[in-house]
Amino acid sequence: MARASTTADVFNAIAEAHRRQILDVLAAGEKPVGAIVDELAISQPQVSKHLRVLSEVGLVQCRALGRRRLYRLNPTCLRPVGDWVAKYEHLWNERLDRLDDYLSDLQRREGKRDKPSQGAL
Amino acid sequence: MARASTTADVFNAIAEAHRRQILDVLAAGEKPVGAIVDELAISQPQVSKHLRVLSEVGLVQCRALGRRRLYRLNPTCLRPVGDWVAKYEHLWNERLDRLDDYLSDLQRREGKRDKPSQGAL
DNA sequence: TTGACATATTCCGTTCTGGGAATATGATGT
DNA sequence: ACATCATATTCCCAGAACGGAATATGTCAA
Numbered sequence: 001m002a003r004a005s006t007t008a009d010v011f012n013a014i015a016e017a018h019r020r021q022i023l024d025v026l027a028a029g030e031k032p033v034g035a036i037v038d039e040l041a042i043s044q045p046q047v048s049k050h051l052r053v054l055s056e057v058g059l060v061q062c063r064a065l066g067r068r069r070l071y072r073l074n075p076t077c078l079r080p081v082g083d084w085v086a087k088y089e090h091l092w093n094e095r096l097d098r099l100d101d102y103l104s105d106l107q108r109r110e111g112k113r114d115k116p117s118q119g120a121l
Numbered sequence: 122m123a124r125a126s127t128t129a130d131v132f133n134a135i136a137e138a139h140r141r142q143i144l145d146v147l148a149a150g151e152k153p154v155g156a157i158v159d160e161l162a163i164s165q166p167q168v169s170k171h172l173r174v175l176s177e178v179g180l181v182q183c184r185a186l187g188r189r190r191l192y193r194l195n196p197t198c199l200r201p202v203g204d205w206v207a208k209y210e211h212l213w214n215e216r217l218d219r220l221d222d223y224l225s226d227l228q229r230r231e232g233k234r235d236k237p238s239q240g241a242l
Numbered sequence: 243t244t245g246a247c248a249t250a251t252t253c254c255g256t257t258c259t260g261g262g263a264a265t266a267t268g269a270t271g272t
Numbered sequence: 273a274c275a276t277c278a279t280a281t282t283c284c285c286a287g288a289a290c291g292g293a294a295t296a297t298g299t300c301a302a
Contacts, residue, residue, distance in 0.1 A: 001257075002255090002257030002258055002259095002289055002291085003257075003259075003289035003290060004289090004290085006259075006260095011141070014132060015125070015133045016259095017125075017130070020132070020205065023209075024208075027208065027209065032279090033280090034277095034279085043262075043263095044279070045261085045279090046261065046262090048279060049260080049261090049280085050260090051279095051280095064269095066269065066278090067277065067278050067279080068269095069278080073212070075209045076213045078206055078209045078213065079213055081206050082207075082210055082213075084141065085202050085206060087145075087148065088196045088203070091148070091196035092197045122259090122286080123258090123259055123260060123261085123285085123288055124258070125259090125288085126287095126289090153248080153249090154250090155248065163291095164292075164293095165249070165250090166249090166292080166294095167291065167292085168249095169250050170250085170290085170291090172249095173250080187300070188247065188248050188249080188298070188300060190250090
């Protein structure tokens with residue numbers, strides 16, 4: 001079967017560092033291809049190809065203006081990624097979470113902090 | 122140059138759906154390879170290969186116990202991904218953000234809501 | 243030691259990739 | 273019509289991927 005297509009999935013699309021850089025540039029606002037080429041050190045054909053991938057997964061949208069094409073970020077498509085990593089966020093913030101829980105418990109119950117907070121992992 | 126190695130980067134490592142599934146399984150706690158093979162519908166060699174990739178980028182860690190190998194999630198390595206998508210979170214929550222801003226302005230200034238909120242994007 | 247079990251590795255084939263170079267498409271201005 | 277600018281596409285290549293099948297490694301039990 002070989003590797004999945006980069007356009008199969010937002011996860012595959014953002015696996016490429018250059019593509020993430022392009023999204024970062026577009027996060028500042030709608031821009032024509034040339035502006036991306038200038039900001040990053042990528043050749044124009046490469047930028048166009050990456051933009052094609054990003055647009056096929058819906059991460060960017062295009063609008064023609066004269067002989068330029070303005071690309072704009074469509075951040076909604078990053079939600080699946082955000083949701084997926086969010087599941088792990090509390091794990092790498094575990095220490096802080098426990099502190100928060102502890103403080104919340106202190107505030108709420110005023111001295112009855114004894115919940116063992118189910119030590120999974 | 123061809124495509125980047127899956128072990129080059131956490132982003133590349135999690136691009137594969139099967140690898141994300143494995144991480145999801147391990148989020149519940151340390152498990153031997155066989156348990157992952159049972160929970161998911163992936164052959165044992167494939168699971169081992171995916172675990173190797175995940176371990177090379179640091180996403181999982183291994184511990185030998187008898188003839189089994191217990192794999193455990195190392196969620197810290199997902200932070201770069203979390204941080205990267207976090208930059209976009211406020212964009213896909215924009216409507217809520219604007220509502221929040223609006224309400225804050227209402228509360229703070231009591232009726233002077235006229236700031237055009239700089240329409241970037 | 244021998245056999246059964248748990249996991250890792252190697253070999254193979256198909257598929258898809260990112261980059262470079264060259265070229266095609268398309269719009270603007272004169 | 274023409275030259276120029278802005279972008280997209282095609283052709284090519286080396287490299288890497290996943291999956292399957294087979295095999296190697298390593299551990300326990302008797």
